[in-house]
Amino acid sequence: MTEIEVRDMKKDYVDEDVVTSALRGISFTIDRGDFVSIVGPSGSGKSTLVQILSFLDRPTGGSYRFFGKSIDDMNDRELAHVRNKEMGFVFQSFNLLSRLSVYENVEIPLLYAENVPAGDRKKLVEDAVRSVGLEEKLWSEAGRLSGGQKQRVAIARALVNKPNVIFADEPTGNLDSKSGAQIMGILDDLNKEGHTIILVTHETYTAEFASRIIRIKDGLIESDTPVETPRRSREDFFK
Amino acid sequence: MRVRDSFNSAVNSLRHGKTRSVLTMLGIVIGIASVIILMSIGQSAQDYILNQVQGVGSNLIFIIPGGTVNGRFQSPAAAQGIVVTSLVQNDVNALSREPSISDVVPLVTGQADAVYGDNDLTVTYQGTTANFFPVRNFTVANGYPFTAQDVAAYNHVAVIGSDLAKTLFGANIDPVGQNIRLKNIMFRVVGVLAPKGTGPGGVNQDDMVLVPITVAQSEMLGITYFNMIFVSANPAYRISFVKSRIESIMEQDHGITNPNKDDFTVETQQDILSLLGNITSVLTLFLAAIASISLVVGGIGIMNIMLVSVTERTREIGLRKAVGATDRDVLQQFLIEAILLTFLGGVIGIALGAVVVTMAWLVLSHVVAAGWTFAFPLSAVLIAVLVSTACGLAFGLYPARQAARKSPIEALRYE
Structure with missing residues (x-):
């Protein structure tokens, strides 16, 4: 089932009459349950692409359909609703509220969710935290955790609303290789459970955890190739 | 959310x-x-x-010299430094004949140094009649209040406030029977008032000196008019009625046909409140x-x-x-x-x-x-x-x- 359908997508930034094209006509589709890496050098347009795919920004040309519905047909409130219900976010810098507990951080998306009774939140948060192996840290202050633990909390926060797609933007960028391997392992497990994973990275060996790699350069797709044998083990990560 | x-x-x-x-x-x-x-x-x-x-008494009505402008209250003429001489003995006589009025008390006031021996204090003195004491609820704690005869006979007698008594005489001398000097006139103290506290307008009522109005007018101030007239309403009548009676008696007495040109102001306690x-x-x-x-x-x-x-x-x-x-x-x-x-x-x-x-x-x-x-x-x-x-x-x-x-x-x- 096609989850993401991009056709001739363009994105121009205008700053004092100077137009910069970050995306210059990109087309691809991503099916539900795919694990796709988007790679490219700095300034290639990969971050812009993911911002649009994750409804944080709108394209200036072309079309983008998410589960068949065009981004052009949705207002900002609807985009926020889709982000909350269908998407999870994992950032390179974790973006945790350091003074809040693990529980309170993971609960944040549920605060904005419709149709999640307050009584169900506790179980959803506990399940998400357990799935990343941090149940003993549930009430610890997020700011006091290690980098790897913080990223696991961020993954739990991304999972808690049971989204279809998880966007992971350089999730191992701030981690040592051991923690990085754990995070990639968790993302791989989530993919096996049916979540679509869209991974943005500039590291080739991290990208090869995916089953497909889209390479972006100068705002265009340079290549879109399947990974014959994805790295799916911790040992592979250290190679 | x-x-x-x-x-x-x-x-x-x-x-x-x-x-x-x-x-x-x-x-x-x-x-x-x-x-x-x-x-x-x-x-x-x-x-x-x-x-x-309110402590002054709810049936008390004040007559102040000077009128109002178009019925609007303005500060009394005396407060603006204007001497209005419109309140005179004829008014007191006329008001005294009115059945809705129980008592009429004229008042003059001035300031002077009260002196006893080496002690002296600048005080407010009030010249008034003997019925001032019951009308204003002033009780004499030591001695007696001066009488109507004292007023009629121009007797040099005085009733003084309790604080003034302490200041002038100290604790060991009984003020009653002693002589004090006011404006170089000797007065025999016949009574000391019970403590009364601060009165309307922030005046310390325990520092005042009360003397017969006849003496105050003729010997201390040299005037024939009054600074104020207190009227005690007959309890059988409504205050508003008594007020309107006072106004018509005074207007008649002063030959005033247009109430807007009154040369006096009548204030009830309610007005002042x-x-x-x-x-x-x-x-x-x-x-x-x-x-x-x-x-x-x-x-x-x-x-x-x-x-x-x-x-x-x-x-x-x-x-x-x-x-x-x-x-x-x-x-x-x-x-x-x-x-x-x-x-x-x-x-x-x-x-x-x-x-x-x-x-x-x-x-x-x-x-x-x-x-x-x-x-x-x-x-x-x-x-x-x-x-x-x-x-x-x-x-x-x-x-x-x-x-x-x-x-x-x-x-x-x-x-």
Whole structure:
């Protein structure tokens, strides 16, 4: 089932009459349950692409359909609703509220969710935290955790609303290789459970955890190739 | 986002920055406390002044020289330095014949040094008739009040206030029978008044000297008119009726056909109460208005800190928006934070105000003025809570809108 359908997508930034094209006509589709890496050098347009795919920004040309519905047909409130219900976010810098507990951080998306009774939140948060192996840290202050633990909390926060797609933007960028391997392992497990994973990275060996790699350069797709044998083990990560 | 969740988030944010929250609230705390304190003390002062006037006696009517302009009250002519000589003995005689009037007491007043031996004190003396004492509820604690015969015979006798007695004679000399000098005229003290406290207009009634009006007019002041006439209404008649009778008798006596040209003013206790009530209310409101300036300053302080908070929490705003918060959710959260800050500030300000008002009451009632009552008007509390919450809304709205308008991408990138 096609989850993401991009056709001739363009994105121009205008700053004092100077137009910069970050995306210059990109087309691809991503099916539900795919694990796709988007790679490219700095300034290639990969971050812009993911911002649009994750409804944080709108394209200036072309079309983008998410589960068949065009981004052009949705207002900002609807985009926020889709982000909350269908998407999870994992950032390179974790973006945790350091003074809040693990529980309170993971609960944040549920605060904005419709149709999640307050009584169900506790179980959803506990399940998400357990799935990343941090149940003993549930009430610890997020700011006091290690980098790897913080990223696991961020993954739990991304999972808690049971989204279809998880966007992971350089999730191992701030981690040592051991923690990085754990995070990639968790993302791989989530993919096996049916979540679509869209991974943005500039590291080739991290990208090869995916089953497909889209390479972006100068705002265009340079290549879109399947990974014959994805790295799916911790040992592979250290190679 | 539910309001309850916004409220919890706001409580969390404020709890995690306790010092900042307390310092931010300080402006509102001081502003609200000032408003409460000034309104409460103003109310107490109003009660105190009105009680003093009521203490004069509800059936008392005052006739003051000088008229009103187009029926509007203006300050008596004497208060403007104008000598009006319209109140004379004929008026007293005419009023005394009116059945709705029980007593008529003329009064003249002046200032002089009261001297006994080496002691002297500048006092207000009042020349009046013997019926002044029962009409004004003045009791003589030591000796006796001067009589109608003393007045008729121009006797040099005086009744003095209790404080003056202490000042001039000390504790060991009985003032009764002693001679004091007023304007170089010797008076024999025949009585000392029971302590009376401060009277209407803030006059210390325990410092005064009362002498026969005949002596005061002819020997001390050299006048034939009166400064005021007290009329005691017959209890069988309504005060308003007695007032209208006084006006028509006086107009007839003075040959006045147009009431707008009256050369006298008749004031009942109710008139004075309502006038004083209006004046003190305006003064209280004026003070509260001045105090409320500090509320505005406090509100601006909150806006300032909230703006800093919005900047500091840019990434948090970005994250919340990324995971599904709408502009309205963010606006709601920051607005609730501001309102919560000001509301808490208001509550603490009310408590602080209550403490200060209680302390002021203890000091004023025991040290400065007996009869000072405790007042803590609920209207002030209500106004304080409403104003502080409104401050939160007004001064929190701008920072909250700034937060709500942030683009999630820019906010997430913010360093």
